[in-house]
Amino acid sequence: MKVIISGGGTGGHIYPAIAIADKIKKENPKAEILFIGTEKGLEADVVPKAGYKLETITVSYLKRKISIHNIKSAAMLMKGLFEARGIIKKFNPDIVIGTGGFVCGPVLFIASKMGIRTLIHEQNVYPGLTNKILGKYVDRIAISFDEAKKYFKEKGKIFVSGNPIREDFLKVDLAKANLKYKKSDLPLILIVGGSGGSLSINNAAIELIKNNKNSYQILLVTGKGHYNDVINRIGNKTSDLVSIKPYLDDMPLALKACDIIVCSAGAISISEITALGKPSILIPKAYTAENHQEYNAKALEAQGAAITIKEKDLNPKLLSEKVESLLTNKTKLKEMEIKSSNAAKVNALEIIYSEMTRLIKG
Numbered sequence: 001m002k003v004i005i006s007g008g009g010t011g012g013h014i015y016p017a018i019a020i021a022d023k024i025k026k027e028n029p030k031a032e033i034l035f036i037g038t039e040k041g042l043e044a045d046v047v048p049k050a051g052y053k054l055e056t057i058t059v060s061y062l063k064r065k066i067s068i069h070n071i072k073s074a075a076m077l078m079k080g081l082f083e084a085r086g087i088i089k090k091f092n093p094d095i096v097i098g099t100g101g102f103v104c105g106p107v108l109f110i111a112s113k114m115g116i117r118t119l120i121h122e123q124n125v126y127p128g129l130t131n132k133i134l135g136k137y138v139d140r141i142a143i144s145f146d147e148a149k150k151y152f153k154e155k156g157k158i159f160v161s162g163n164p165i166r167e168d169f170l171k172v173d174l175a176k177a178n179l180k181y182k183k184s185d186l187p188l189i190l191i192v193g194g195s196g197g198s199l200s201i202n203n204a205a206i207e208l209i210k211n212n213k214n215s216y217q218i219l220l221v222t223g224k225g226h227y228n229d230v231i232n233r234i235g236n237k238t239s240d241l242v243s244i245k246p247y248l249d250d251m252p253l254a255l256k257a258c259d260i261i262v263c264s265a266g267a268i269s270i271s272e273i274t275a276l277g278k279p280s281i282l283i284p285k286a287y288t289a290e291n292h293q294e295y296n297a298k299a300l301e302a303q304g305a306a307i308t309i310k311e312k313d314l315n316p317k318l319l320s321e322k323v324e325s326l327l328t329n330k331t332k333l334k335e336m337e338i339k340s341s342n343a344a345k346v347n348a349l350e351i352i353y354s355e356m357t358r359l360i361k362g
């Protein structure tokens with residue numbers, strides 16, 4: 001079996017792609033897998049580290065309105081289409097899978113025109129622009145939430161899979177996780193603003209760190225682009241109970257070790273949080289397309305597994321109150337853990353794998 005997988009830009013698109021690749025390899029160790037991404041996206045770092053070959057193409061994002069930017073992007077798109085065609089022709093895959101991000105546009109479009117089987121996966125309730133356009137051309141559309149159905153015209157191609165997450169999250173060892181991330185018996189608060197970090201979450205976390213009365217540990221993951229600024233602003237106003245990292249390559253260990261996670265509301269982060277049954281304080285990023293992170297967060301809050309703070313309401317005092325009120329109410333924390341586990345959907349990989357094999361055979 002030969003498979004091309006394309007997905008890029010942010011972790012929310014790349015990690016589902018890696019999870020699908022790992023599943024294919026597990027079921028079919030002889031399968032050949034090639035990733036197509038861009039040089040600048042997070043995939044350029046993460047995909048080779050996961051042990052997969054990555055080819056890159058030229059790509060630029062489209063704005064949702066007509067603009068000069070879009071004319072330039074169209075020229076780059078033509079180049080990207082040409083490059084994608086060359087890579088696909090040479091590799092000769094049985095199927096091409098897309099997990100979102102602009103890079104998927106030319107790859108999946110040209111693959112469909114070349115008569116190759118195609119499948120896309122959408123992680124959010126509100127689909128990304130690339131996937132909405134691709135819906136017309138691909139053979140199958142995997143969605144994670146029933147509500148996403150209404151945004152695609154091609155109803156007959158849709159199936160609900162849920163979000164695929166890396167198997168490491170499902171088999172992570174607690175003792176190993178604690179050894180790596182817990183420095184004492186105090187509760188651990190993991191703070192992370194998705195794969196790119198979040199300025200407003202970092203701002204609130206800096207104050208939390210400066211004012212921490214040594215009642216809990218903090219692991220702040222800033223995002224690579226924010227790290228130096230955060231370190232400069234905190235200076236020496238920190239303690240042994242605080243750890244600050246730009247990015248974690250072993251998120252399953254950190255998530256397993258934490259008692260509460262404070263996080264933006266990306267769809268893949270939420271799937272990982274529920275897979276490990278963690279209570280969360282979710283701060284949806286306000287500028288995401290159609291405010292989709294707020295929908296993600298509200299859905300989990302409605303199930304009693306999370307507390308949501310809107311980005312515009314976020315301040316260090318409010319965050320600190322929410323963290324402390326959870327830590328002092330063990331019954332509520334336990335309840336949230338159970339409800340978080342109940343919200344988990346962990347068979348997405350089986351569903352996607354069986355659909356893709358059916359598609360290849362058919």
Ligand SMILES: CC(=O)N[C@H]1[C@@H](OP(=O)(O)OP(=O)(O)OC[C@H]2O[C@@H](n3ccc(=O)[nH]c3=O)[C@H](O)[C@@H]2O)O[C@H](CO)[C@@H](O)[C@@H]1O
Pocket residue numbers: 010011012013015100123124192193194195196221246247248249250251264265266267268269270272285288289292293
């Ligand atoms: C700003 C924006 O538009 N973000 C979108 C993007 O987000 P983003 O990439 O932030 O998405 P998520 O929060 O869903 O996923 C982040 C992924 O990166 C991993 N991770 C993160 C930090 C780290 O240090 N190490 C690490 O491994 C997480 O474990 C997770 O697998 O894609 C998601 C899925 O389409 C969307 O729901 C998000 O709204």
